[in-house]
Amino acid sequence: MSDTPPVRYRNTVLYDRGGQRTVGDVLLHADGRSSPSNGDEDVLEDIDGSKRLITRSFQNWHTHLAMQLNARDFSDGFPLHRWLNEAIFPTEARITPEYVRMGSRCAAAEMIRTGCSFAADMYFFPHVTGQVLTEAGLRGLVGGPVSDAALPSHPDAASALEELDGLLATNDEDDLVQYAIATHSVYLCSEETLQRASELAEKRKGRLHIHVSETRKEIADCHAKTGLYPVEYLDSIDFFQPGTICAHASWVKKNEIRMLKKHEATAVHCPSSNMKLACGGTLSVPAYMDAGVDVRLGTDGAASSGNGLNMQAE
Numbered sequence: 001m002s003d004t005p006p007v008r009y010r011n012t013v014l015y016d017r018g019g020q021r022t023v024g025d026v027l028l029h030a031d032g033r034s035s036p037s038n039g040d041e042d043v044l045e046d047i048d049g050s051k052r053l054i055t056r057s058f059q060n061w062h063t064h065l066a067m068q069l070n071a072r073d074f075s076d077g078f079p080l081h082r083w084l085n086e087a088i089f090p091t092e093a094r095i096t097p098e099y100v101r102m103g104s105r106c107a108a109a110e111m112i113r114t115g116c117s118f119a120a121d122m123y124f125f126p127h128v129t130g131q132v133l134t135e136a137g138l139r140g141l142v143g144g145p146v147s148d149a150a151l152p153s154h155p156d157a158a159s160a161l162e163e164l165d166g167l168l169a170t171n172d173e174d175d176l177v178q179y180a181i182a183t184h185s186v187y188l189c190s191e192e193t194l195q196r197a198s199e200l201a202e203k204r205k206g207r208l209h210i211h212v213s214e215t216r217k218e219i220a221d222c223h224a225k226t227g228l229y230p231v232e233y234l235d236s237i238d239f240f241q242p243g244t245i246c247a248h249a250s251w252v253k254k255n256e257i258r259m260l261k262k263h264e265a266t267a268v269h270c271p272s273s274n275m276k277l278a279c280g281g282t283l284s285v286p287a288y289m290d291a292g293v294d295v296r297l298g299t300d301g302a303a304s305s306g307n308g309l310n311m312q313a314e
Contacts, residue, residue: 004030005044008037012049017056028054057117058311062209062247062268062298064123065309066095066103068110081217088303092124095152100125104132107302110309111138119309120245120268120298122182122209124153127167130177141245143182143209146197148190157193161200168204180245182209186222186230194239201241208241210234213256214248214274216281231256240265247298249288250274250281257291266294272314273300 006027014022016034025037026049034054100123111119118139121129126144133140144164146157154160167179183189183197201208213219213230222230231252234240240263249260249267260267269283288295302308 005042006030006035007045007047008039008041008043009047009049009052009054010037012052012054014054015056026054057115059118059296060111060116060299060309060311061120061245061266061296062270062300063107063119063121063309064301064303065107065119065121065129066100066123067301067303068103068106068309081215092152095124097125097128100128101132104129105136107309108132108136108138110302112136114308114310114312116309116311120180120209122184122247124151126164126179126182130167130179134176138176140177141180141207141209142177143180146181146183146193147188148193149188157189157196161193161196165200165204168200168206171204171206178206180207180209185211185214185218186233187218191237194234195237198239198241207243207245208239209245210247212246212249213251216251219251229253229256231259235259235263247300248274248283250283254287257288257293260288261291261293264294266296268296268298270298270300270314 006029008025008027010025012026014026014034016022022034022036025039027035027037027041027043029035111117120141120143122143122145123129124145126142130140130142133142144160144167145151145153146160146164148157150156151160154163164179164181171178181197181201183194197208200206212234219229222228222233226233228236242264244263244265245268246260246265247268248270267283267288269285271282274282285295297311297314299309299311299314
């Protein structure tokens, strides 16, 4: 039990983790517990909670936190692949660790302001973002990017995976931040790279994070190259590990949804991003839930959502 005094909220409504409602004066303890207040406890703060609702914080299951600075609301009006190739990738070629630190700090502040305590991130220099989230008291699953193309942080996929091997070896379930392997997509990662990433995730018992079936172009290109759609292709090369995070997963067939269920994957719905980048479709939440697939919500990055990191807007 923490020695930190609780915070008192007066005249408020609180929903606890079990969905139980408390109306009136409550104490919030440092370990996450809540209890009724009789008004005379020693507290850290005494806050008027009138017109406030206290509930569990949001979790952002797909985002690019440090894009707060270099690309927020950048090149509005471009569809995804033009946006990436003409606007984002050229800008990101100049990204540095210090830039990621500043962007991640801005993102952490926005998370706190909008009631979000966890982010599944995918961006360069993951150890920097991990440090920032830890310093801010936030939780994160921070994915280091893997791509066959040269990245600001690594010249190739092999060097990225080598660094991630070391980072994943440090994962401790008691820490606020865990590290993951963020293979960008089927169009920026070769079959060999995807398989090596999967093998590393299995070795380190880590999670994979990937953009998948985000646009009609992506699935058409994948089918033309492999004869399979993206989820089918990833299944055929034994990419999936339990808990693989599949961002977007909008353009999928029914059999692909069943594959994601079979592999215990998580599908992340990013509605604002899909609409801003003219992806032409969004994840079918009812279809996924009917199939028993774990579905989460994400903002994508501040650059691609148009709503910053505000989970309430999603």
